[in-house]
Amino acid sequence: MFGISQIQKHRKNLIILPAIAAFAGLVAYQNREQTDRSWGIYKADAASTSYSALDQINTANVNRLQPAWTHSYTDMKDGSRAGSSECNPIIVDDVMYTTSAKHWAYAINAQTGEQLWAFDPFDGTEGGGVSRGVTYWEDGERSGAPDKRIFFTGGDNLFALDARTGKPIATFGENGRVSMNVGLRDDPATISVIPTSPGIVYKDLLIMGAEVSELYGAQPGYIRAYNCRTGKLEWTFHTIPLPGEPGYETWPKDAYKYAGGVNDWAGMSLDTRRGIVFLALGSPSYDFYGADRKGDNLYGNSVVALDAATGKYIWHYQLVHHDLWDYDLPAPPNLVTVHRDGKQIDAVAQVTKHGFVFVFNRETGEPLFPIEERKVPASRIPGEVASPTQPFPVRPKPFARQWMTEADLTHYTDAGHDSIVKKFRSMRYEGLFTPPDLKGTLMLPGSRGGAEWGGAAYDPASTVLFVKSNDSPEIQSMKKVDLEQEAKEQTVYDQGKTLYMTYCVACHGKDKNGDEPNYPSLIGLRNRMTREAALDKIKKGGGKMPAFASAIKGKEKGIIAFLYDRPQNSAKVTKQETGQTQKGADKYLNLTAYGHFRDPQGNPALRPPWGTLNAINLSTGDYEWQIPLGNDEKRQENGGPETGQEGSAGPIVTAGGLVFISGTQDRKFRALDKKTGKLVWQTILPGVANATACTYMSGGKQYVALSVGGTKENPSGSVMAFRLP
Secondary structure: OOOHHHHHHOHHHOOHHHHHHHHHHHHHHHHHHHHHOOOOOOOOOOOOOOEEOOOOOOOOOHHHOEEEEEEEOOOOOOOOOOOOOOOOOEEEOOEEEEEOOOOOEEEEEOOOOOEEEEEOOOOOOOOOOOOOOOEEEEEOOOOOOOEEEEEEEEOOEEEEEEOOOOOEOOOOEEOOEEEOOOOOOOOHHHOOOOOOOOOEEEOOEEEEOOOOOOOOOOOEOOEEEEEOOOOOEEEEEOOOOOOOOOOHHHOOOOHHHOOEEOOOOOOOEEEOOOOEEEEEOOOEEOOOOOHHHOOOOOOOOEEEEEEOOOOOEEEEEEOOOOOOOOOOOOOOOEEEEEEEOOEEEEEEEEEOOOOOEEEEEOOOOOEOOOEEEEEOOOOOOOOOOOOOEEEEEOOOOOOOOOOOOHHHEOOOOHHHHHHHHHHHHHOEOOOOOOOOOOOOEEEOOEOOEOOOOOOEEEEOOOOEEEEEEEOOOEEEOEEEOOHHHHOOOOEHHHHHHHHHHHHHHHHHOOOOOOEOOOEOOOOOHHHOOOHHHHHHHHHHOEOOEOOOHHHHOOOHHHHHHHHOOOOOOOOEOOOOOOOOOOOOOOOEEEOOOOOOOEOOOOOEOEOOOOEEEEEEEOOOOOEEEEEEOOOOOOOOOOOOOOOOOOOOOOOEEEOOOEEEEOOOOOOEEEEEEOOOOOEEEEEEOOOOOOOOOEEEEEOOEEEEEEEEOOOOOOOOOEEEEEEOO
């Protein structure tokens, strides 16, 4: 093939047809390169669109889609609890980079599924935790072979690996790793910060968020940028402002010394042309009681725009003031372009757990649809001061249900119905933003959304945003706790039981049976995990479980004695310690956080649908369609519509006219017509694919691939790819 310089050199003797052929060959080569990297970043691109311009697979032929290959992981021991993988794989130059449920990193041949390398960040120890993917960077200016790196986190370490070999880059940090505990507020030796979503690259900077505890004593979720070559910390943005920084006045005077949270755990997006990184920040800690953090608490629950090169503040918009509901911003902002009055406007669209889409001008932060500050109910818990108003966008209308009545309660049995009616009437409920109450509060949407970490997909051709919604009410049960007083005269075992009934019972149940697949049974834990490994997991968190290091400090023997059924540990408790809060502040805990509102038989209390997929035109604010997504056949009415199901995975959208989505408990992977929402293809997977899919070209074929969770037979799970025959 002729290069451009060759064409220019021989221009006088050039014949037209060879010139055209040479140019076409060059364009084809460039297009191949672009296609091979069409999903080279988490959620497709720096704009977090989850969009692909590929159209080889389309509405006309998707019904012929079939499995191409499956790569099964083997990094978990036989008999392990089935892992849940949330990874969105990326593909660069025919190599897929991904992580397993065990949190190992892998390189896989994107055409065949053959493993090229694997990296264990835990050096053979227990490991695990949530991993939603990796980040790719290369030095294009380097002479000779380019420097190609994979960045990902394992535990509380950030690793830089050679993309070709999977070996740590020795010149990055200390032998290829940087501790994420360094550079926050407190002593790195006493904390553990474990990111769950991949960072994003701007030039030679890797910009990282973090997962921190959601309890009292949590670390602040500072945003940090690291040098891609050396691992050096280049800049830090204080999400809980220090004295003299904008937003400091929205907190108590000394809150920066003890308040935590306000972290970007779900990922971020980047306008590469403007050099602006957009954050989706979570709630301040403690999530459900904020007497020690009176005020609006910037930059909690805010979209924040920063200069990507320096970390300097540009603009923000807070979507929940003084959060008391764990309404974290759950997904990266989508960078979109909308049509308004004959003009194209670059914008930011943020989906939320409480069911809204907020749309802002990308450069100024000005809302593109009106946002009203509306009065909301006041708190009745001593010491708490809930915000008197909250932001409500006028358009688009909410994509999740935000109101329910007795007529919306299910009736599977007379006794079950009577039970949930009695519970419903007993609680405080005044609609969205009803604050936690000692009487018990109904919360809809719950802390699992509305939208979840899978976020939304954006189709630039139609300016339609596709977003999955969960419709599951939750009960907040607040209790004032004084673990020091309760622990007096307790045995070590009883102390552990008190800790469990305070922090763990909502998810794992009074009988430790859990609520699979999200909350594992703890019965027989001694046969599956060493005490040391269990204590490490409790301290650091993992999956949906937050870190409890501050809650169990000084009480480690107690919680292990209870979990491992050692009542013979009857030594008296001699000393107690508590997580750090404002000095002298009371503590209230939500004892049923993250649970479900169900009847005594375990049936959902709210009538279906329990999950929907929504198509929203961002130029007009109107809905194109809304459908139930997922189906609980056991609870579906005869001849009735599908029930919809909860799920955290997000959709992807393609130029082939398709929306692909997984994540529901029926284990189905679906393709829908993006114009109508009509189902055009589906397959049943071996496990639940609680992960967002990806699509790419390799060897002239378009593939659609996704991470699939583990099973009893294969607890490590797999990654599966599909293509046309």
